[in-house]
Amino acid sequence: MSIVLTDVSKAFGSHRAVDGVSLDIGDGEFFVVLGPSGCGKSTLLRLIAGLEPLDGGTIRIGGRDVAGPRLHLPPEARNVGVVFQSYALWPHMSVAGNVAFPLQTAGLAGAEVARRTADCLATVELGAFAERRPADLSGGQRQRVALARCLAQGARTILMDEPLANLDPHLRGAMEEEIAAFHRASGATTLFITHDQREAMALADRIAILWQGQILQADAPDVLYSRPADARVAGFIGRSTIVSAVVTGVYGPRARVDVFGQTFEMSCSVGTGTGPARVVVRPEQVRIAGEGAIETVIERATYRGGHWEALGRAQGSDQPILVNVPHKVSVGEVLPLAFEAGWVLPVGGHG
Numbered sequence: 071m072s073i074v075l076t077d078v079s080k081a082f083g084s085h086r087a088v089d090g091v092s093l094d095i096g097d098g099e100f101f102v103v104l105g106p107s108g109c110g111k112s113t114l115l116r117l118i119a120g121l122e123p124l125d126g127g128t129i130r131i132g133g134r135d136v137a138g139p140r141l142h143l144p145p146e147a148r149n150v151g152v153v154f155q156s157y158a159l160w161p162h163m164s165v166a167g168n169v170a171f172p173l174q175t176a177g178l179a180g181a182e183v184a185r186r187t188a189d190c191l192a193t194v195e196l197g198a199f200a201e202r203r204p205a206d207l208s209g210g211q212r213q214r215v216a217l218a219r220c221l222a223q224g225a226r227t228i229l230m231d232e233p234l235a236n237l238d239p240h241l242r243g244a245m246e247e248e249i250a251a252f253h254r255a256s257g258a259t260t261l262f263i264t265h266d267q268r269e270a271m272a273l274a275d276r277i278a279i280l281w282q283g284q285i286l287q288a289d290a291p292d293v294l295y296s297r298p299a300d301a302r303v304a305g306f307i308g309r310s311t312i313v314s315a316v317v318t319g320v321y322g323p324r325a326r327v328d329v330f331g332q333t334f335e336m337s338c339s340v341g342t343g344t345g346p347a348r349v350v351v352r353p354e355q356v357r358i359a360g361e362g363a364i365e366t367v368i369e370r371a372t373y374r375g376g377h378w379e380a381l382g383r384a385q386g387s388d389q390p391i392l393v394n395v396p397h398k399v400s401v402g403e404v405l406p407l408a409f410e411a412g413w414v415l416p417v418g419g420h421g
């Protein structure tokens with residue numbers, strides 16, 4: 071079901087944890103809210119789930135108002151499933167018991183409960199673990215039980231609060247696959263919150279960047295990466311160099327840009343004007359060039375598997391440049407660099 075937030079706010083004392091958030095999440099979409107610790111992600115999720123009353127704005131789920139002025143539907147009336155970081159399984163029940171519980175409370179007959187429980191456990195590949203207790207499972211398996219319980223609830227909307235945060239890195243990758251498969255199988259609208267940009271990129275149809283309670287930008291992962299709205303988004307998604315430049319000409323979505331005394335062509339948003347600007351250049355957009363390029367002194371080089379990522383400074387400048395180099399480079403080496411592409415940050419962007 072769709073989730074529509076209009077100007078939603080929530081304060082704790084004088085602290086605006088969620089500050090005028092508007093979002094339109096489509097039916098069946100996998101939507102990730104990404105932001106640093108304390109930016110208001112969990113509060114936003116709790117407002118949608120109905121675990122917290124809001125101060126202002128409205129929330130609609132599946133076309134129905136669930137929260138707004140003088141309106142607060144309780145969590146159980148919103149038909150949303152919630153998966154928390156801490157799994158929230160009942161320790162005294164078996165795996166099957168945990169999954170069956172919402173079906174039993176919905177008043178289904180015993181045979182139907184057993185059949186649907188078995189189906190849900192099969193979907194998350196835990197059929198063989200039905201009689202185990204949660205304590206006897208791995209973290210990833212417990213997370214899958216929580217997913218199966220959401221499936222059993224029949225929730226068309228699933229909210230996930232950093233469900234992979236407690237898992238080992240190798241298990242996280244596998245669980246990402248599982249969550250993506252679960253989303254495909256269930257077709258449920260999924261709102262997933264995380265502070266891990268790699269996880270967000272791997273899962274999302276769209277990502278919203280939340281910063282001090284406000285949405286900076288909501289777009290597909292590739293758009294956030296290639297056309298960030300401001301320096302904070304550019305810094306949060308992927309690795310980049312942001313340098314001062316002067317735009318000397320604009321031709322639709324392309325701009326001619328002077329950087330470090332050289333002229334390059336970059337992308338820009340419609341309405342970009344000429345004059346001083348800042349440009350975002352990703353390490354893979356920097357190439358080693360010949361004569362007349364930006365002479366750059368390498369200060370650090372890190373092996374990133376298949377290539378080295380080097381950090382340098384253009385001679386006579388204090389602005390750093392990140393570049394991917396296919397061969398080993400040494401500190402102190404001077405590389406002639408050129409920008410093959412880049413993005414002119416829209417004027418008015420913060421940071």
Ligand SMILES: Nc1ncnc2c1ncn2[C@@H]1O[C@H](COP(=O)(O)OP(=O)(O)OP(=O)(O)O)[C@@H](O)[C@H]1O
Pocket residue numbers: 082085087105106107108109110111112113114265
């Ligand atoms: N019940 C509360 N009372 C007072 N302040 C709160 C309460 N809940 C959250 N906050 C504050 O609101 C802000 C947002 O908290 P929230 O838990 O939503 O952030 P978050 O982005 O989920 O962070 P993290 O990634 O660290 O979990 C924080 O500054 C937090 O201290």
